Amino acid sequence: MSGRPVGSLDAVRLTYGIVVRQLVTRGRLIALVIVGAAVAVVAGAIGAADEIDDPLEAGVRVIADLGFTALVSIVALVFASAALGDAREDGTLVYLWLRPMHRWPIAVGAWGAAATVSLPLTVVPLAVASSLIDGGGSLTGATVLATVVGVVAYAAIFVLAGLLFKNSIVWGLGYILIWEGIVAAFGDLAARLAIRGYTRSIITAITDVDLELGDLSLAAGIAVPLVAAALALALASRRLAKMDVA
């Protein structure tokens, strides 16, 4: 008796389980916990400084400039680009691809795995950082919401990058550092194509602290990254269907 087509939810669950197991390595966890702890320590130092007039504004700037740029995007990049990218490069993708499963559950399962692993490594240190700065409940709430939205979007985009590019980490860093860090500051269209603008908008909308690139509504700050994630996953599914597998 040969295998039977696998239901889509089962396929998501199976892919999720396999990818989570492959993603969580001691080296990755240690490195990214250290980065998260460093952000929390910097926030704590700022919170303890006497010369801070407005802890909320200081907190928003630390979370937005350091947390979203250096932590959320990088953590999501490390895990999401590896979610299917590693399997594609080492040849184990065949053990998911040559199966009686649709393609989209593989993309969704891998994205879910990357997001699941990334969330605790980003939400916890940034929530700790926001409370160490003593910016109040709104800062912590805004931080958690923006971080979750950021991880969801970045993870989907970098899962796609892992399927598209051989050195997806390098491409991802290029996007984070050059596009989001530099290009987005010079034009509206470029800014609209940067996830960072939406996470900053969420924190700005909730805390009322003005930030560069943070001029969108709360609804747009949440909805657009989710739409971007869905689009990235659709493209990842299509890429899985069309790509060559080693």
Place this chain on the structure above:
Amino acid sequence: MAGWAPPAAADLPPPAAPATVADAMVEVEHVTKSFGDVVAVSDVTFSVGPGVTALLGPNGAGKSTLFRLMCGLTAPTKGTVRVLGADARSDREVRGRIGLAPQQDALFDRLTASRFVELAGRTHGVADPTAASHRALDHVALSADETKPLGAYSKGMRQRVKLAAALVNEPDVLILDEPLTGLDPVQRNRMIRLFHELGDDGICLLVSSHVLDEVARLGSRVLVIAQGRLAATGDYRDLRNLMDDRPHRIRVTTDSPRPLAAALVDRGLVDGVSVSAAALVVDTTDVDGFGRQIAVIARELGARLTEVEPTDDDLESVFRYLVERR
């Protein structure tokens, strides 16, 4: 032998007509696959029915690319590939009826063998994946109770795990890319027996190898792939005969190359000869006669033989010969 129509010995190289069978389970029609400027597979046509079929060819001949095409892992540049009447690239149901043990060594190294094979069963939609994984591991003589992660397995054990994962869904078409590499002789024998049993059960089993002696033991049906083309198809024994019948090139190192060359030509033992200062290279189709006579002739001439060595007695040269004959 069901489903296979072995051509006459003389048909072996080149394939006079597409090597097709009546009850084909795998059909490859005029398939070409290019990677940029590199043509990996060139206008290949054949079909394969139930039983064991060996895909023989040197490394880089295009065997793995053909297997990838069959499994839908890559799309042909031209032509069509159908497995069980469908394209595995787009047909989900057919993918569940294929088992593949790929050539590359990569596995989920942190899993145990039983977990890996069980997961293969689950992702294949097998009803009882745990029981199926135990059966598959038993087939390849691995214990389901082994707690060691796959990363700690030897090359041979990893090969057997790949094979078990390919078997777990009890596929109708089983594709094994160099499955005997890294196995010790005992395991090799066991696997070959298993392949024959599976073939006898009606599975379409395709096994690739670049080792002629392995193919001899895998079965009599052979597809010879060389330089991306189907160089020959047919019965293994015909290929063996062809190897013996083809011209052989032999280098003879001696202190009297010219007299020795003249004597070999006079006695009709060689088809061609080239002479240098301390050696001659001969082409002969009568290897046995040459081997019996060379020492006798040298003694008669008072020539001293330092070395008599075939320069083309390897599989590569056989493939080259087959390709050149096309």
